[in-house]
Amino acid sequence: MKNNKHYILTFFIAFTSLFLSSCEEVIDIKLDKTEAVAVIEANVTNKLEPQIIRLSLTKPFTDDNSLLPLTNALVTVQEENGPTYVFTEGANGNYISIPFSGKPGKKYTVQVKANNKTYTAQSIMPQVVILDSITVTELTFFGDKRKFTQVNYQDTPNINNQYNYVLTVNNELRNAYYVDSDRFNDGNKVTNTIFSDEPDLKAGDKVTIDFQCIDLNIYRYFFAISQISGNGGPPTAPSNPDSNFDNGALGYFSAHTSQKVSVTIP
């Protein structure tokens, strides 16, 4: 629903610009360099697997896009009334636990100690909503036929559900966050089209969707990022999304359910 509404505005703008001589050009802009800030990308899923928390530092805009790992950190995750898991440092900023699975309804607390600072965040794992199937649909825009995947599921009535669809195409992560909520379709059988582009999906592509149920903070976190990039409508004034970490860390901690389903584009 939300994304469709976004899409209307995209077309509105695209349509208007058809008649205008608009053009894009890469330009040089002098941007300030600031002190590096800790970035924490922490996930705990309901799958029995080694859980991974990735620590890095911000880089200047002009540097390359490789990850600058944050090393020598102490990382723990504690389950509400349950055990505490200690993560061990691996390559490229990844901190890895022994295999364990998070439990829906439980609150998890992550603690990261690095560079004499301690960052903590909490997240409650939502209840599971089952992804029934992935289907493929074809839509025509301005004469172009384009293929999109759709997720089909039965939303749980009377509670607020937030979803994240992580799209992988031919084993390459396409977008890590594509959030949705049941604000307008609570309790319904839902079919949502995932609008993806660059490049368009083509026959033979293997698409895997990690269907996640996420908590409200994480929904807002990813929604804020997509708003800035103007994912659809007029972009909002940019700012850092509100992290659930304290002490000025960037990033997020999400305890979420995970269900991976694959389809080959016909």
Place this chain on the structure above:
Amino acid sequence: MTNIKRFLTLLFLLFFVLNFAFAQKNPVLNGVLKDALTGETLIGASVKVSGPVINGTITNAYGFYSLSLPLGTYQVTFSYVGYQTIVKELELKADTQINLDLSSSNELAEVVVNAVKKNDNVSNPQMGVQKLDVKELRNIPVLFGERDILKTLQLLPGIKSAGEGNSGFYVRGGSTDQNLILLDEAPVYNASHLLGFFSTFNSDAIKDVTVYKGGMPAQYGGRLSSVLDIKMNDGNKKDYTFEGGIGLISSRLKIEGPFKKDKSSFMISGRRTYADAFLAFSPDSSIKNNTLYFYDLNAKANYQIDDKNVLYLSGYFGRDKLGLGNTFGFEWGNATGTLRWNHLFSNRLFSNTSLIYSNYNYVIENLLEDNNFKVNSSIRDFNLKQDFQYAVNSNHEIRFGVNAIHHTIAPGKLTSSGNSSVNETTVQNRKGVELAAYFSDEWKLSDQINIVYGTRLSTFTLFGPGDFKTYDADGNITDSKTYSSNEAVKSYLNLEPRVSASFQLNDAKAIKASYTRNTQNLHLMSNSTATSPTDLYIMNSNNIKPEIADQVATGYFTNFKNDTYEFSAEVYYKWMQNQIEYRNGTDLRGNQNVEADLLYGDGRAYGLELFLKKRFGDFNGWIGYTLAKTERKFNQINEGKWFDAKQDRTHDISLVGIYKASTRWTFSSTFVYSTGNAVTFPSGKYQLGSSTVFYYTEKNAYRAPDYHRLDLSATLEGKVGKKYQSSWSFGIYNVYNRKNAFSIDFREDPENANKTQAVRTTLFGIIPSVTWNFKF
């Protein structure tokens, strides 16, 4: 309510006291001034008398003037910019009425010499005001050759464009929703077509445009920054005329004429764009089925019942339509209607009663089978106004009146059909009533000093039915209560004192100063960097308090070289309270609890405005310069420190030159330059998942590149003396093809995913235009 009653009692008491105190039984000179050719009343025309006393006034919005003068012999001068001046000798023994028809000077031979000084801009205590000469508009170059009053206004100091080709505007550091835009007294809630590239005002139908940037007269209220008062043509009372134009993207037609000569007349004016007409030629059916156009219709009729009573009925209807084959539909538009009754209680007491309707709505349709839906949203007003204007004596003219507006906002009604997965939901409607009463007195203290003082008392009451919540500073609900229909939820009361004074140094030099308080009870919610037709208005509530602005201004005004040149310098400082911002990740659409995501803070704006205008001659035009600063402060943003508002532009220059080369050719040119907007750019980046996310530090601490642009136009008038008149307008927008930034975005380099880049989007390069206009 009791406060309103108390205020009204006081008002009438004051009125009678004044009446008694000043009732020196002086005779009154009054009348109505009209255009000789069309019978249109003249707004703001000057009436000056010299004799036993020197005095003067200007005609009101209905062409009416009234002066109370001691007995004696006077020389009375009637003048209006662009019209021939008439001077009459008059021995005033008793009440006298002089109704005059003034001739437009360009309809006469080149003999008009303005012997009389037109220095109202100096002698009038009103400051922060600018009038647009609608006739001048046709010579000023604009985008696509579409004459546009809002875009021409942006060439004046203190009034800034909201973006490339945008008809939204910022006045003295305020935001776009802080402008009160009135079309024949009806508020227009969305003044733009097609994402703001065109304004809703078809200049064919417009008679008078006045904008107040400060020192707003007490009869106006409801917005913080400015009042843009637009009056439609009444319709030619003498003859039928047809007027129109064919342009690149739109065509226009206006028909006007008398129902009964000199008694009643009508005017109908329409405009439609036809960009989408070209789509029909496309061989591709998916393009063929798309729609994109807007149209608007202005209509007005008036009837002069007798010498003391005139009725006016006017309306506007405009619509934008956008459709994408059988996938999406989107339309929006305004509708307004105004019924007015002018009545003369006596030759010194003028009354106007207005009944006003105003509506803005939009409809979005998603036609995709699985999750089809339709969203309806609207804001609707019923508005009753009563204004009095009373010429007490030669030193006092008072205005007073009352106003009641009933607002209904329907933020969003979501409907669906068939097997759509979308649930039907409705965000609760909100109803509110604004009541206001005002009083002001223009007091000629001496030959040198003129003062206008007054006050406006405004109240706002939010009414049920509905569920009304109260939130704490973190957006958590602290209280929730259900109210029944017509039950008052929350009331606000504001007193808005206003005073302006002018001190006349000599005939052509004056110093003026003013203080104004304005309040605003309706707020436009928009957390995007551009405005959209889907932006919603929201009323005051338990959480949202009325916005308040206090402005002080002072200025120096002078005319020189026999009034050929006009110069003014104004400085202002404005404090704003209860300004609104949004939390990160706020979704304004269909959100019942949107108030949980609002943040409240303060604003301040200050600046210097210089304006030099050459008013007459074959070569005329103006230079406007603004040096300004506007900032905001919110506890939750930028660590609670002041930051530049997005509309903050340090320097802003406009140059307008019009040259009448011959009787047929007129050339004109405009140049604009402004500092880039305050924007937030990233100061770093990091990786999340597979994507690069940008790291931002201070809000609005960067600057977009400077904006500048040169436009040219040429108008060729048809030969004079034919049955019909026609003219060609040629224009070039952005002559030197400056690539101004509409937006600057940061993204991964599409060629090298390991790099990031800044991308500038430019909307309009060089654009030529041609329009053919006719009149018969």
